[in-house]
Amino acid sequence: MGALTVRDTQFFRRWMAAAADVVRREAARLTELDSPIGDADHGSNLLRGFTAVESALASEPPATPGALLQLTGRTLISTVGGASGPLYGTLFRRAGKELGEAAEVSDEQLRAALQVGVDAVAQLGGAAPGDKTMLDALLPGVAALATSYRAAADAAEQGALATVPMQARKGRASYLGERSIGHQDPGATSSALLLGALADAAGEGS
Amino acid sequence: MGALTVRDTQFFRRWMAAAADVVRREAARLTELDSPIGDADHGSNLLRGFTAVESALASEPPATPGALLQLTGRTLISTVGGASGPLYGTLFRRAGKELGEAAEVSDEQLRAALQVGVDAVAQLGGAAPGDKTMLDALLPGVAALATSYRAAADAAEQGALATVPMQARKGRASYLGERSIGHQDPGATSSALLLGALADAAGEGS
């Protein structure tokens, strides 16, 4: 990751466009994953949310990366509902706040901001690593941002796959007890997709 | 058919025992037949009815053939419900009335009595031959009684098979219009079974 690269608002706009694209493509699969251990709505939840984010970013274009992430977060909170709405909403809102009003941010600033966002998710949801939630993709993913966007996407993807053998302790899947084992967590999967979209925006797509 | 044979109460008792047996054996099939063009209850209706007839005949054994058929008819009316309850009930009740108080009846008397019963069914239900009802088995069956009990059972069986290509004009199957074509009428089928039971009672089983 070039230490001198800076990311402008346009970069964040590309990220969210890629995020909306991948959510559109993968919505059915996310809902399918949410079916055996959840309530079969994760894909449609995110589809609704990121479609709304697209319109919001188009109709009131934010001037800075921080404003863009905050608007993204607020929009997700206002349109997604469920568990993932407040969680993803908080992730982006807190990361956006962290970025402040700078017109451009460094990769390191972005990494640090996302780390604050992920910590806020952990705080809000009360989940720990290994609980079979989105955190199991977000934590390794954001940690690997120190290496590269591609590494972050791959680490998140690995983290999502690693949820398969876990027994859920948070969210709906936890109601199933041992029967939650053997299924991939939908939220961890969508987190990996979102970090994949970030890699795409950075030109580090797979 | 030996013109001099007479049929005592015991013969009618055998008939009803054979009827109850065959209904027990064939109830599931009758309900199955009543499923595509009816409401899937004909078998359970008759099972309930003939089981009740068995108990009634056991607990208050009638002294004459006429009384036995009347008790059978009354019991069917009181326990079957649906269309087949009043129809079969009327068949046996009217036939029983026709036999009067004789202790024994000739085959010809029995034939004539059943003809009166069948006419009463036609009257009550308003169906004509070819309407895809029990009458399509009962009418040829009772007509063939003039030949033999076996012939009656066979004619009724043929009559039941002949309902397959008919379009129903009476009963529930008529609601289906042309879609009733291609299915065998459950009531015609049970009528054939009842005449088959009569042949059994007469020692003319197939």
Place this chain on the structure above:
Amino acid sequence: MLINSPETVVADALRGMAAAHPDLDVDVERRVVARRDARDSGRVGLVSGGGSGHEPLHAGFVGHGMLTAACPGEVFTSPVPDQMVRAAAAAHGGQGVLFVVKNYTGDVMNFEMAAELAGEDGIQVEQVLVNDDVAVTDSLYTAGRRGTGATLFVEKIAGAAAEEGRPLDQVAALARKVNECSRSFGVALSACTTPAKGSPTFELPDGELELGIGIHGEPGRERRAMMTAKEIAEVSLGPVLEELADIGPVDAPVLLLVNGMGATPLLELYGFHGEVARLLADRGVTVARALVGNYVTSLDMAGCSITLCRADEELVRLWDAPVQTAALRWGR
């Protein structure tokens, strides 16, 4: 199926009704559900019954302002005359009894026999035949239009008239009028499973539906590819409005029943109602009152039916009159 055995389904349900509704007189053995205050009430008794599997119809409509007694038969099987006579006796308040009979061969014949027997017992009996289903042509080639959703309108309105103390001939005339002014059409999105058969009454592949069904799990007149709620509302309302046009002016107010067949979620049924209401508004039909819910069902069938009743002021007033039953309650 949530049952003990196919043979005990009806008795088990009556035992449960008795436990849930201590205000009702439930005779589990003899299969009669009756109001406790019928005897010597000086009011006309209103009796209905039919095969079970259509709940809350009829037993759920026994109470103040609606039925006086109900006699549930086996699943999809008309009750027997003995039972109907017992219901008549329970409902007789000295002013005779009206039998509300849905037009099915079995029901008609059994109620006919019961009317004779009750008459012999000294109970004056009138009958009203409900035959509102436009999917069946009322001709020599059928058993006549079936009785479906209009049964609820007949029972509610005749019940209100009986509660007001009107005499038997008037209650019967009103009931007949309600039936004549009512038409229905039903659609199945799935078959149903009777306890006796234990498997669906017919095969309906995903992505297809049956138009013109009755309430006994029988297939309809026609199978079609799946449609949207709006399209289903259109194809269902069409024939109903067409037949209603023969009865009165298009813009006369109607009572509307948007009925679920049993397994259609209320969420979907309300959505369907929205389409029906919009179509009626488009065509200038005024909905005086609407009722949405699972009222005249076919076990676990998914689907819906629409019933319209052209209602003059008197019918609307009687519809609005207080009713207190297990399944329908308002007023007072």
Place this chain on the structure above:
Amino acid sequence: MLINSPETVVADALRGMAAAHPDLDVDVERRVVARRDARDSGRVGLVSGGGSGHEPLHAGFVGHGMLTAACPGEVFTSPVPDQMVRAAAAAHGGQGVLFVVKNYTGDVMNFEMAAELAGEDGIQVEQVLVNDDVAVTDSLYTAGRRGTGATLFVEKIAGAAAEEGRPLDQVAALARKVNECSRSFGVALSACTTPAKGSPTFELPDGELELGIGIHGEPGRERRAMMTAKEIAEVSLGPVLEELADIGPVDAPVLLLVNGMGATPLLELYGFHGEVARLLADRGVTVARALVGNYVTSLDMAGCSITLCRADEELVRLWDAPVQTAALRWGR
């Protein structure tokens, strides 16, 4: 499915509710269903909401003596905070608002955010968390017991207290007491089909059932071979009574809800209720009041749940208080 499209299901249903219930204030766009007489009522406002697909819960319980407003989310998806705040505003009669929140991660977080926002708007907000489902152990290893059937008890009883004009802290305390005294257990005989997925949420072969399900089409804790209604009553009641034993004396009276999951015919549900009532009688539990029907559903799932609430005289009196909503009506 009887729908126009998965995306419009909730809006379509609200449009239908508006058409069917002119006495309710239905904001289709902003997804709030409210009583028309809330503003400046001087009464505590009672607000609930959650994912759609559980109808009649919650919108069907808006009206005199129960909820002041409801905010239905997408199918099985908690509503968003904005919506909850709008519902709070619609319900605010000057005495603050109580949020009735079923214990699901999403509902809890969204209502929490909404409470903050409403507070900033000057509306005093209290929350009660409903968590009655004994199939889930309330431990560090789960998201805690789910909120299911007890929601109806909480909404009815707190609603009656609000209607009486009691202040927010008392209404909230009562609501919490009802929740603490309530326990539920649910069983699925089939999965359900969400509009978004379009196929059953899990595979359940004929002849098997799921014990310990929630109300979101998720499988339960355990799969078993099909049982009779009596056996299902036994396995369901067992854990409920066990947990209730910690709460009060065995022979204290209870409120009983025998609830259908959506596609279980009323005929079967009453039969099931008969078994539950008998078992409770056998164990010396007095049923003060029983309610049987499809009230807290899971779309077109076949199955049932049992909820018991240990009820002292005050709770029974508030349960009996008049209620006039789309789905629950008595008294007055």
